[in-house]
Amino acid sequence: MDFTKDFNPTFPPPEPYQLPTCHPKELVPIESSESEELEAAGRPDLPSPPRKSLLDSWFTLSTHLVPCANPRTTPDIPLPPLPKWSSNRDEFKASVKKTAETILDVKEKQWRGELDHLPRGRKPMWNCVNRYVRRPRAGESDPANGLTLFCAHANGFPKEIWEPALQRLIETHEAQAKYAISEVWLWEARNHGDAALVNRDQLDGIFDWRDNTRDILNFLWNYLPPSASADPLPTHLPRLPHAEAERRLAQGLQGRNIVYVAHSFGACSTVRAAISHPVLFKHIVLVDAMILPAPYAEVASTTSTRDYVLGAVGRRDGWSSREEALQQFSAIPFFAAWDPAVLQIYVECGLHADANGQLKLKMPGVQEAVCFAENYAPFECFELLSGLDERVELRWLVAGKLTA
Template sequence: MPANMTSTYPFEPSPPWTTVNPKPFLPFRTRYGSEELEAPSLPSPRNEPFNDNYIVSTHLVPAGCPRLTPDIPLPVVPKFTINAAERKRDIQQLSTELRERQERFVQGKLGGERSEKPLWNCVNRYVKRVQDGRKGLTLLFTHANGFPKEIWEATLRYLLSSPTASLIDEVWSWEAVQHGDAALVNETNLSGIFDWRDNARDIAHFLSYYLPEHTSSKILPTHLQLLPETIRESRKTKGFSSRSLVAVGHSFGGCSSILAAVNFPALFSSIILIDPVAISGLHYSHSSNLIRLNSAALARRERWPSREEALRSFKASPFFRAWHPDTLQLYVTYGLCEDSQGGVKLKMSALHEALVFVDHIGSNEAWELLEKVDERIELRWIVPGKPEDKGLAGEQATRVRVWRRPANSSNVVFHFAGHLIPHESPVELAQEISAFLEKKYGRQSRAYL
């Protein structure tokens, strides 16, 4: 099956590799024990115009239950010290502890029952004010590690004000359990260990159990309602009755989208993969990169006297220097919250960011299972091409990755951007997404909808 789009990188076969023995999804339960879930309140509720044609609102849905991981205490983070050598030693020691704990979990040596503590995912909904009665597109955006769901809004500002917006009825922006507002809701119930596959399960859980049956301009409740069992079961094999779903996943979110699509293919029409962290288990450079990312996360500053001071600090940082100013402002507005000391802090703690980085099984499984994504689902890869950043584990690994599932797949290289494409180049990203949607779902292709 040919793809609609052309490719920058020509076909590259996968080299020999050793399986990581991917496991099937753990089935969901719709209740935690015998008790109904107590519905929490939203930390940052929104119900407001997004632009002239779309309204944004914020909602909560229960995360999948049970979790793949046990409920264990959070590791103790060493107190900050101005002694640089001592600080570096403490961070390295904690980083090693996290990696060793994760490895024991992977080997089945950690012990403990799968956690059933209630967790929630937070989602933003961007819905067209006036529906035209035709079956349009539903987009689902899934973020990279460390960033709130609103990080996509720079891209969405351009996409939803473009001519392509006529094809889009509704957009949902996803937030994993330890990110953004979801992190605030789940603060007391988060475990000291995390498995990427749970984020993929949570996405599938939302799409199968809670995404409303029809797109409507009506106001939805803060806590989305559980769908009837007949609809939930039908979606497993037949997909949506009145939606065409396009997933847009970046990095960690891209891996999660891959795993969700492998296990629930009927839900997806196409997936736009923005440099997903899908890496072969044999790629040792990825392991060293994860160690670096894990240590960098643990060393992050978490508090500032004010948002203004935080913004000044970010602008002075080499990490944030390449960001588009709109994206950086979104991070300051939605990635931070007030703290008890009168300043502001990160909604997602540095520790939880590190706990996400330290897992690699989801990344390895996503790489291996890519070839099993249903060929009906078109894949469009968007990957970085800066001289110093040609994709995770290097350019050759990227060239192989984008052809793991050759049929109905294409790729484009952003030579002006690094791994953080949505943060650095939201205008160009919106244009690329727009071009893909027009090509596949435009007026001349309405039969796809």
């Protein structure tokens, strides 16, 4: 049978579907030297005391600060008025909705270009990173020859959220793998965890995920030490010479074999960095990456985004003890689904004691909401993904159920 002559389909083939464009923008260039504002502000101390990590049997933990990229993509936008607590449920819900609508309105104005006339923010801020370096062991090769893992968290999580998964990985790895993990770096975005405590007086009422991308790039080419080493590092990582940064931008991170592991918001930020500067990336493992096609052409927050923002603004933020917090989180279906070790580390490292001894979220709910308000970074990343250098190896981990 000649299908070209005899095949007569009931319906004509549909026209190829063209996804709406979100008109991706270039990343704002990063200044090539530390700003005068940064020097004038001084060097902050770490906000949390040293702790024994879950990886302590294999790795030595140290925590460090690095300056965020300057300038920011967004202007200085003050935080919205926070919701006023009321025992009247309807009054409190109305107050939460008002704060959430303010956050979403500002973000949509940014997407429409209505904030472009304002100067970009330049307030000095810091990223916080945990470094886990392999403890020397008899008979093992030079640690500089092993893998480096770089892990980026999802929205709302502190950097330490990775420790239970890394503990399981290393326990399995010790028995099976023929290569060494020499060093692990856990990234923390500027408004999360300990970084949020350091920057608490500088955080804005708007956040652009592209700035997390730019902060990651700033760390990789200006602050990441050339190779893994058991030698201790200062709390404030020194900026590398300009010539080294230029070499990395041209030739990549030649002294390291890095595998990037990134979750949700962190995955979107990392892939956007790889699209922009593929020479710095070879292997990326994406966990439930927030990389999505734009559902429509007009500028508007999606229904799910609005729900997430409302939920974050209305979060409880105050407990008398970690035991009370753990009990309360365990009763919430979202947290109850977590591995117990992950929930435990969230309570240990995601909360801090305020001046009155009450436990509070390191990342306030309003900052989680500001981060949730971003729609366009996932859309941009999806639209640009086909342009990622094919030499960058991607591995995707996604939920078995779309609702998971």
